[in-house]
Amino acid sequence: MEPDDEGSVLTQLRRGTLEYCVLAYLAQGPSYGQDIARALGSDPVLFGSEGTLYPLLTRLRRRRWVETTWQPSPAGPPRRYHALTDEGRAALRAFAQTWEPFRAGVDRLMKGAQ
Amino acid sequence: MEPDDEGSVLTQLRRGTLEYCVLAYLAQGPSYGQDIARALGSDPVLFGSEGTLYPLLTRLRRRRWVETTWQPSPAGPPRRYHALTDEGRAALRAFAQTWEPFRAGVDRLMKGAQ
DNA sequence: ACAAGGTACCGAGTGTCGCAAGGTACTTCA
DNA sequence: TGAAGTACCTTGCGACACTCGGTACCTTGT
Known part of the structure; x- marks a missing residue:
């Protein structure tokens, strides 16, 4: 893929934020x-493809940031529901505190560049 | 390295933004x-180590986003000055237009999470 | 009964890029 | 002459988003 393709810029931006999204x-x-994919995918900026999601969810499970339970679907195969744990909530708060100054720093530089 | 270490969160966040910074x-x-390293490093959020910078500058040069000229230093080895090209300026503008909705999307999700 | 299509989950392989650690070279000054 | 400061560069590594391909379940139409 071309490195200066706009899609790949987004790909790089999403790194590290996608799982917190x-x-x-x-x-x-x-x-x-599937629901997460539809929800985040509705804002095409945040989420690329479904193939990204399942490895990510596996990662969250392994870190015990989410707990999963299988539940029957009204129509179709069973769904694996993901629920935030206390650790997950703590990780999300920690991220928010990292994201804030980072985003401010980038904004400041971008503003100075015009 | 611990996956929930705060440093590694930043490392992932910097992906894709660092070169535009x-x-x-x-x-x-x-x-x-060295000057770029000092300038960006003064905001410890944006920039980690010097080892990141030179490969990045090489990349920018290869894409013709910067042009370089060697100039003598008042004290010490010669310096390689990097100047933005028109293509570089265009790339920066394009990034700003990608960054804006991305940051807005993340902010919106983070705000909704409390 | 059984094929077709929609829903849902998952994994292997790839490429990019930030980072740590280590290395080279030039200049000044004690 | 050797130590310290400045400056540039490379190698090897790890994390993770993405592409592509695959499996399984359930409903519906014929």
């Missing part, structure tokens, strides 16, 4: 893969 | 490696 979405209530 | 700094005037 998922956490933030889960903070509003438990959800399952 | 350098471009933004260069938009204020040509500069050389």
Whole structure:
């Protein structure tokens, strides 16, 4: 893929934030893969493809930031619901405190560049 | 390294933005490696170590976003000055237009998570 | 009954890029 | 002459978003 393709700029931007975006979405209530993909995908800026999501969710599970339960679907195969743990909430708060000054720093530099 | 270490969160955040931060700094005037490192390093949020910078500058040069000239230093080895090209300025503008909605999207999700 | 299509989950392989550590070279000054 | 400061550069590594491909479940139409 071309390195100066705009898509790849977004790809790089999403690194490190995507998993916290998922956490933030889960903070509003438990959800399952396809729903998360649709929700974050509705803002095409935040989320690329579904193939990204499942490895990410596995990572969150391994870190015990989410706990999962299988639940039957009204129509279709069962869904794996992901619920934030206390550790997950703490990680999300920690991220928010890192994100804030970072975003401020980038904004300041960008503003100075015009 | 611990995955929930705060340093590594920043490392991931910097991906994709760091090179545009350098471009933004260069938009204020040509500069050389050590000076860029000091300038961005003064905000410890944006910049980690010097080892990151030179590969990054090489990348910018290869994409013709900067042009370099060697100039003698008042004291010490010669410095390689990096100046933004028109292409570099265009890339910076394009990034600013990608960054804006991205940052807005993350902010919105983070705000909704409390 | 059984094929087709929608829903849902998952994994292997790839490439990019920030980082740590280590290395080279030039200049000045004691 | 050797130590200290400045400046540039490379190697090896790890994290993670992405692409592509695959499996399984359930409903519906014929």
